[in-house]
Amino acid sequence: xxxxxxxxxxxxxxxxxxxxxxxxxxxxxxxxxxxxxxxxxxxxxxxxxxxxxxxxxxxxxxxxxxxxxxxxxxxxxxxxxxxxxxxxxxxxxxxxxxxxxxxxxxxxxxxxxxxxxxxxxxxxxxxxxxxxxxxxxxxxxxxxxxxxxxxxxxxxxxxxxxxxxxxxxxxxxxxxxxxxxxxxxxxxxxxxxxxxxxxxxxxxxxxxxxxxxxxxxxxxxxxxxxxxxxxxxxxxxxxxxxxxxxxxxxxxxxxxxxxxxxxxxxxxxxxxxxxxxxxxxxxxxxxxxxxxxxxxxxxxxxxxxxxxxxxxxxxxxxxxxxxx
Amino acid sequence: xxxxxxxxxxxxxxxxxxxxxxxxxxxxxxxxxxxxxxxxxxxxxxxxxxxxxxxxxxxxxxxxxxxxxxxxxxxxxxxxxxxxxxxxxxxxxxxxxxxxxxxxxxxxxxxxxxxxxxxxxxxxxxxxxxxxxxxxxxxxxxxxxxxxxxxxxxxxxxxxxxxxxxxxxxxxxxxxxxxxxxxxxxxxxxxxxxxxxxxxxxxxxxxxxxxxxxxxxxxxxxxxxxxxxxxxxxxxxxxxxxxxxxxxxxxxxxxxxxxxxx
Numbered sequence: 161x162x163x164x165x166x167x168x169x170x171x172x173x174x175x176x177x178x179x180x181x182x183x184x185x186x187x188x189x190x191x192x193x194x195x196x197x198x199x200x201x202x203x204x205x206x207x208x209x210x211x212x213x214x215x216x217x218x219x220x221x222x223x224x225x226x227x228x229x230x231x232x233x234x235x236x237x238x239x240x241x242x243x244x245x246x247x248x249x250x251x252x253x254x255x256x257x258x259x260x261x262x263x264x265x266x267x268x269x270x271x272x273x274x275x276x277x278x279x280x281x282x283x284x285x286x287x288x289x290x291x292x293x294x295x296x297x298x299x300x301x302x303x304x305x306x307x308x309x310x311x312x313x314x315x316x317x318x319x320x321x322x323x324x325x326x327x328x329x330x331x332x333x334x335x336x337x338x339x340x341x342x343x344x345x346x347x348x349x350x351x352x353x354x355x356x357x358x359x360x361x362x363x364x365x366x367x368x369x370x371x372x373x374x375x376x377x378x379x380x381x382x383x384x385x386x387x388x389x390x391x392x393x394x395x396x397x398x399x400x401x402x403x404x405x406x407x408x409x410x411x412x413x414x415x416x417x418x419x420x421x422x423x424x425x426x427x428x429x430x431x432x433x434x435x436x437x438x439x440x441x442x443x444x445x446x447x448x449x450x451x452x453x454x455x456x457x458x459x460x461x462x463x464x465x466x467x468x469x470x471x472x473x474x475x476x477x478x479x480x481x482x483x484x
Numbered sequence: 485x486x487x488x489x490x491x492x493x494x495x496x497x498x499x500x501x502x503x504x505x506x507x508x509x510x511x512x513x514x515x516x517x518x519x520x521x522x523x524x525x526x527x528x529x530x531x532x533x534x535x536x537x538x539x540x541x542x543x544x545x546x547x548x549x550x551x552x553x554x555x556x557x558x559x560x561x562x563x564x565x566x567x568x569x570x571x572x573x574x575x576x577x578x579x580x581x582x583x584x585x586x587x588x589x590x591x592x593x594x595x596x597x598x599x600x601x602x603x604x605x606x607x608x609x610x611x612x613x614x615x616x617x618x619x620x621x622x623x624x625x626x627x628x629x630x631x632x633x634x635x636x637x638x639x640x641x642x643x644x645x646x647x648x649x650x651x652x653x654x655x656x657x658x659x660x661x662x663x664x665x666x667x668x669x670x671x672x673x674x675x676x677x678x679x680x681x682x683x684x685x686x687x688x689x690x691x692x693x694x695x696x697x698x699x700x701x702x703x704x705x706x707x708x709x710x711x712x713x714x715x716x717x718x719x720x721x722x723x724x725x726x727x728x729x730x731x732x733x734x735x736x737x738x739x740x741x742x743x744x745x746x
Binding site: 257 | 488489491492495496499500507508572574576577579580582583743744
């Protein structure tokens with residue numbers, strides 16, 4: 161009888177963590193610095209995880225390694241229980257990806273692009289025409305195209321598509337094999353505001369339906385506000401990690417902005433009560449120790465301006481990059 | 485043994501190339517024009533001047549040579565589409581697919597072979613029009629050997645491309661590789677007798693074996709056979725098959741490595 165093998169840390173974590181990255185390093189040929197410099201992180205099943213960072217921080221390099229299109233210099237990664245080095249095909253089956261630059265054959269129709277993908281993933285047998293494909297394939301294409309609102313465009317050449325439609329088509333294609341992890345590499349780059357909003361509405365619907373883990377890189381910080389966890393990269397290293405609220409809490413502070421017609425009186429009163437503030441020239445009072453309500457109740461000087469300021473993730477992001 | 489999934493992937497990839505050709509009318513027309521020029525103008529001129537003086541029909545020699553050269557070169561150069569895909573970002577989609585890398589390359593070779601097939605048929609039709617005598621057996625032989633030559637050309641193309649980074653480099657390098665082979669392989673002219681150094685160069689030119697293989701089968705039983713064919717088709721096949729396998733394996737290995745190890 162075989163004795164049970166002791167489980168490694170990575171194996172144990174893989175049960176709850178869909179992505180486990182350990183000491184990942186990538187140095188491009190003839191480069192002097194590492195594009196990715198020894199990063200480690202985990203992504204739990206079902207999470208929306210956002211990898212943030214300025215241009216050249218290493219986001220696309222990381223995503224390329226995790227999706228097997230780029231070989232790492234060192235380090236390990238386990239995705240969906242499949243080791244990147246020893247089981248790349250297992251990783252490929254477990255992930256779907258929407259690339260930063262659309263990866264579509266513009267000479268084919270939308271459906272032909274999807275069909276090629278479906279056959280390459282072994283989902284359906286090869287058939288030369290859509291009408292000859294199994295009914296399950298045709299239904300799946302119609303269902304996904306319907307969710308993304310491009311049902312009527314599926315038989316048109318992709319070269320006639322707008323940027324937003326290409327993105328939607330890539331989403332349809334990437335969901336065909338029901339991936340456990342969906343990688344989105346700056347999915348809204350180059351899209352106008354209405355297209356961005358529409359795409360996120362669709363992605364939320366898709367996420368609710370598929371319950372897939374979503375790994376996102378983006379330049380738009382408001383898109384990362386909805387993430388369960390974020391990781392900020394700079395020069396290939398992780399400089400901040402946690403929930404958006406946690407990262408904001410660690411790096412920034414909520415504050416109260418007040419002003420008065422008699423500023424001298426307000427200054428004297430704040431000093432007498434030991435309240436720290438900053439004049440910009442309005443009075444900014446950090447809300448670390450006290451709530452806005454209690455603070456306002458304690459001020460007798462008539463106020464002309466009162467508002468609270470909650471920093472955004474972008475404020476925290478800029479602060480962490482400046483610090484690093 | 486190829487798994488069913490891999491075979492379906494090869495067919496799907498091949499259909500992609502054929503679909504693209506059929507939708508590109510300009511490419512479809514130009515791919516059949518060049519062989520016409522070679523056979524019609526060059527072969528016709530040589531035949532008019534030499535006739536059967538060397539002991540065989542010059543036009544038929546040129547016809548078989550251009551037929552083999554066109555299929556070999558068409559699939560070899562068609563492999564440039566691998567680099568074009570990389571530049572258009574489509575190769576990401578292919579190389580993230582959970583199929584063997586050899587399946588991806590094999591699919592492209594089959595696809596470019598299918599792309600070369602209309603050319604092959606056009607050349608045969610043109611040959612018949614200009615009076616080349618082709619029996620039914622020879623027609624079957626031409627198509628059968630043509631497929632072998634096209635696959636060989638595709639594998640050779642992968643090997644060359646594995647060491648080239650972009651389409652521009654490929655477009656510059658391929659003519660340098662092919663032009664000397666036109667003469668060293670005896671596409672237009674007989675190469676029974678050559679200086680030793682050209683003989684040596686000829687023996688390392690893959691196109692030599694492709695052209696001679698087609699001729700060996702086409703001329704089988706013909707009185708022109710000893711004047712035209714260099715060696716037995718089986719001997720040519722003994723070179724072509726291992727060379728095909730070596731080009732495919734080594735080319736795929738280095739191409740995939742250049743794709744992932746940047």
